[in-house]
Amino acid sequence: MNSETIQTLSSANGAGLNGDGKVHRVAQKAHEAVDKLEQSIGTGSEKVMQYQQEYGDMCREHVKAHPLTSVLAAFGVGVIFSKLFLR
Numbered sequence: 001m002n003s004e005t006i007q008t009l010s011s012a013n014g015a016g017l018n019g020d021g022k023v024h025r026v027a028q029k030a031h032e033a034v035d036k037l038e039q040s041i042g043t044g045s046e047k048v049m050q051y052q053q054e055y056g057d058m059c060r061e062h063v064k065a066h067p068l069t070s071v072l073a074a075f076g077v078g079v080i081f082s083k084l085f086l087r
Contacts, residue, residue, distance in 0.1 A: 063070040
């Protein structure tokens with residue numbers, strides 16, 4: 001719900017349901033809170049995507065530089081997980 005919708009709803013009811021604009025103020029505060037939350041989530045997801053890209057590139061380079069070590073490490077982790085979870 002954007003601020004234009006809130007204003008339209010508020011003006012349709014006069015100054016609000018109780019006559020002094022409390023509904024409008026509460027709706028406006030809720031709208032601002034949702035906008036802040038949306039912005040912070042967007043910023044957080046961008047950071048996560050940057051970390052994923054950065055560490056993914058580092059892992060690819062390491063695997064290309066040390067293929068045998070990488071395969072042996074993956075095999076070892078697989079053996080450990082199979083012992084832990086497949087009893």
